[in-house]
Amino acid sequence: MKNYALCGPPRFLVPPCKNDIHENSKMTLLHAFRYGLPTIGIVIVPIVLTIMYRRCQSRGTTLPIKDDLLSLKTLRRISHYELSQATNGFEESNMLGFGSFGYVYKGRLSDGMEVAIKVFNLQIEGAFQSFDIECDAMRNIVHRNIVKVITCCLSVDFKALVFDYMSNGNLEKWLHSNNCFLDIIQRVDIMIDVAAALEHLHNEHPTPVIHCDLKPSNILLDEDMVAHVGDFGIAKLLGEGDVMKQTMTLATIGYIAPEFGSTGVVSIKCDVYSYGIILIETFTKKKPTDNLFAEEVTIRHWMECSLPKGAIEIADADLLRKEDEYFVVKANCISAIMELALNCSVELPEDRKDMKDVVVELKKIKRRLLNNIKHV
Numbered sequence: 001m002k003n004y005a006l007c008g009p010p011r012f013l014v015p016p017c018k019n020d021i022h023e024n025s026k027m028t029l030l031h032a033f034r035y036g037l038p039t040i041g042i043v044i045v046p047i048v049l050t051i052m053y054r055r056c057q058s059r060g061t062t063l064p065i066k067d068d069l070l071s072l073k074t075l076r077r078i079s080h081y082e083l084s085q086a087t088n089g090f091e092e093s094n095m096l097g098f099g100s101f102g103y104v105y106k107g108r109l110s111d112g113m114e115v116a117i118k119v120f121n122l123q124i125e126g127a128f129q130s131f132d133i134e135c136d137a138m139r140n141i142v143h144r145n146i147v148k149v150i151t152c153c154l155s156v157d158f159k160a161l162v163f164d165y166m167s168n169g170n171l172e173k174w175l176h177s178n179n180c181f182l183d184i185i186q187r188v189d190i191m192i193d194v195a196a197a198l199e200h201l202h203n204e205h206p207t208p209v210i211h212c213d214l215k216p217s218n219i220l221l222d223e224d225m226v227a228h229v230g231d232f233g234i235a236k237l238l239g240e241g242d243v244m245k246q247t248m249t250l251a252t253i254g255y256i257a258p259e260f261g262s263t264g265v266v267s268i269k270c271d272v273y274s275y276g277i278i279l280i281e282t283f284t285k286k287k288p289t290d291n292l293f294a295e296e297v298t299i300r301h302w303m304e305c306s307l308p309k310g311a312i313e314i315a316d317a318d319l320l321r322k323e324d325e326y327f328v329v330k331a332n333c334i335s336a337i338m339e340l341a342l343n344c345s346v347e348l349p350e351d352r353k354d355m356k357d358v359v360v361e362l363k364k365i366k367r368r369l370l371n372n373i374k375h376v
């Protein structure tokens, strides 16, 4: 046995106890490994796992992109080959239109189902992100008035989303093509559908979704003329708080809320603004980008100034005629809708209406219209 009192750090001019100390610490380490680590493991690993799990979960609610891709991956996937077959090799005659990130084709799947296929051009900057955003926004969104994603195609250099095909095209076509006409009730119904879709996105979703690019060409009509909101390519999912800053503005001139255009601040009220502008367009048949309008005199300003002179001043001439036996009823209906449109497109976001109230208000207007038409 050594006398430990006689050894110590060499600086105290005593012989160092090197070996024993070494051995001692070796023993301690060994003990630690043998008994300590498993104990630590048993205690710490579950804690770490719980924390990681919680993190993933909380991330899932604010930024569910990863989850979403997974859930889309578990959807019935479709191959590039099948999509090519469905569109006759992406033939030009099957092209329905194009957006900022690629083309949309009409296709017929092998089971006979008609679909719209949105192919993302991955050469375009932002297309990849747009695909993720759209997948993300579409995840879990199931609503009568929102275009449904059926499946997707994911490979390294080809990405596509497959949607329900809307056989009646879009509202843009129905408002501005010469051979198309919507009567007043059809227009009210379409705008109730769009309002219901927005209400769902804004209020009924755990994570509010802002569409950000609402315009007539993104409002699609099925065979029964039921409207479905589509194209979520630049949608935003709100995490915490109710506004978000977006540096790159891709939304469409004319429909874009002033604060979104100038400062990039996005909130659900941006959609309400666009909705108000579309309401005006739907009943006046004037586009916000019409030559009539400029920086100072927007479509909203024009409507606000003309409305006191009567709905006939602003309404689509095909919709409201003096000789119509229901002229007064229809004029009152259009005036009420224009007042609603003004309240949706107020300059200050906080003063704009909530979509929930818009739905209620429009349904009331429709009921009044139907009752009066029946009883006159």
Ligand SMILES: *[C@@H]1O[C@H](CO)[C@@H](O)[C@H](O)[C@H]1NC(C)=O
Pocket: 336, 339, 340, 343, 353, 361
């Ligand atoms: C529009 O806003 C005005 C002023 O706030 C209000 O008096 C009116 O009731 C609103 N109308 C509709 C249809 O929301």
